[in-house]
Amino acid sequence: MKQAEVYMHDQLAGILSENSSGYQFAYSPDYLTAKNAEPVSLTLPLRDRPWQSQVLFPFFDGLIPEGWLLEVAQKTWKIDRRDRMSLLLATCKDCIGAVSIVALAKDSEDE
Numbered sequence: 001m002k003q004a005e006v007y008m009h010d011q012l013a014g015i016l017s018e019n020s021s022g023y024q025f026a027y028s029p030d031y032l033t034a035k036n037a038e039p040v041s042l043t044l045p046l047r048d049r050p051w052q053s054q055v056l057f058p059f060f061d062g063l064i065p066e067g068w069l070l071e072v073a074q075k076t077w078k079i080d081r082r083d084r085m086s087l088l089l090a091t092c093k094d095c096i097g098a099v100s101i102v103a104l105a106k107d108s109e110d111e
Contacts, residue, residue, distance in 0.1 A: 002085045003104040008040050016060060016101070018085040025057060026050035040099050056084040063092045063099065 002018045006025070011034070014027040025044060031037050032046060039045045041059035051057065064087045065073060073079065079086045092101035 002089065004085075004089055005102045005104060006040060007100040007102065008038065009098050010100070011036075013037075013040050013099075015104075016057075016088075018056075022052065022054040023056055023085075024050045024052055025060075056088070060088055060101070063095050063097075063101065064088055065091055 004016045005012055006014050006016050008031075011031065012028050013031045014025055017024045017026075027037075027046060027048070029048070032048060037046060041057075043059050044051055044057065055061075061084055064070065064084065070081070070087070073087060073091050074081060077086075077090045079090060081087075088101055089103040092099075093103075094100060
């Protein structure tokens, strides 16, 4: 399983996970109760239940670089273009905008 912490304005907003059945994004309970909490995307409104998808959520997929920058990332880290979660983890720690993606230290291939 691949997992990442999702930060909104440097505050932990939730956890994004990929496993054999797809993707899940869950807001942190602490984030949901914060008075300044805002959704990471209009397509992922605040809620206490996890969001599920068979493909990487379009918002997160849109953070991955395109064009020549994507090619550089693929060659540098030897990541397949179809491995969207690995590309997200490798390239979006310090991306433009309010959201940052940080790989969790423990990353296993198990569910």
